[in-house]
Amino acid sequence: DIQMTQSPSSVSASVGDRVTITCRASQAIGSWLAWYQQKPGKAPKLLIYDASSLQSGVPSRFSGSGSGTDFTLTISSLQPEDFATYYCQQANSFPPFGGGTKVEIK
Amino acid sequence: EVQLLESGGGLLQPGGSLRLSCAASGFSFNSFAMSWVRQAPGKGLEWVSTISGAGGITYDADSVKGRFTISRDNSKNTLFLQMESLRAEDTAVYYCAKGMTGKYYYFDSWGQGILVTVSS
Numbered sequence: 642d643i644q645m646t647q648s649p650s651s652v653s654a655s656v657g658d659r660v661t662i663t664c665r666a667s668q669a670i671g672s673w674l675a676w677y678q679q680k681p682g683k684a685p686k687l688l689i690y691d692a693s694s695l696q697s698g699v700p701s702r703f704s705g706s707g708s709g710t711d712f713t714l715t716i717s718s719l720q721p722e723d724f725a726t727y728y729c730q731q732a733n734s735f736p737p738f739g740g741g742t743k744v745e746i747k
Numbered sequence: 748e749v750q751l752l753e754s755g756g757g758l759l760q761p762g763g764s765l766r767l768s769c770a771a772s773g774f775s776f777n778s779f780a781m782s783w784v785r786q787a788p789g790k791g792l793e794w795v796s797t798i799s800g801a802g803g804i805t806y807d808a809d810s811v812k813g814r815f816t817i818s819r820d821n822s823k824n825t826l827f828l829q830m831e832s833l834r835a836e837d838t839a840v841y842y843c844a845k846g847m848t849g850k851y852y853y854f855d856s857w858g859q860g861i862l863v864t865v866s867s
Binding site: 685687690735736 | 792859
């Protein structure tokens with residue numbers, strides 16, 4: 642089974658900061674990777690699919706990159722509404738999620 | 748607008764059974780794969796099961812295989828999860844999620860979630 646490892650597990654940042662979250666797959670998955678945002682008590686929201694395609698309606702400050710085993714989600718300028726937990730998810734086969742990265746206010 | 752509304756959750760004892768439903772609207776239901784994803788309290792997301800648009804193909808996580816059954820009624824735009832032999836570790840918020848066009852495992856719409864608690 643493919644395992645997804647996210648780092649860091651949490652990050653403290655300020656409004657306006659550039660934030661980068663990394664996701665590593667235990668084996669190559671091509672570009673079959675998605676990123677989700679989840680706020681407390683809410684359902685997850687799809688941000689990025691196919692590693693770098695921005696889902697409709699998602700602000701352009703979110704971007705994704707990578708292929709194979711190493712992937713990155715970048716928030717170019719953190720906004721107050723971006724404080725949340727972010728999950729990667731491989732979609733090459735049965736889709737395990739990464740453990741999540743909580744973006745907290747510094 | 749896509750809407751997914753889960754129902755059927757609750758509190759039950761270990762070994763019990765429960766059926767979750769997810770009523771869908773705002774899209775051509777039978778054209779999209781649907782899935783269940785769960786989240787234990789304070790934990791991350793765990794994929795549970797997926798069913799193809801026509802309902803003929805299903806996939807289950809190892810953790811629920813043989814105990815949970817995903818199904819759908821396309822005439823009623825409704826997704827189901829039949830849960831048997833429930834365990835304490837099945838306690839979670841269960842979300843139904845819609846797959847993207849041609850991409851089973853990208854979930855572009857989610858329900859609000861329904862809580863299932865398994866406890867004696």
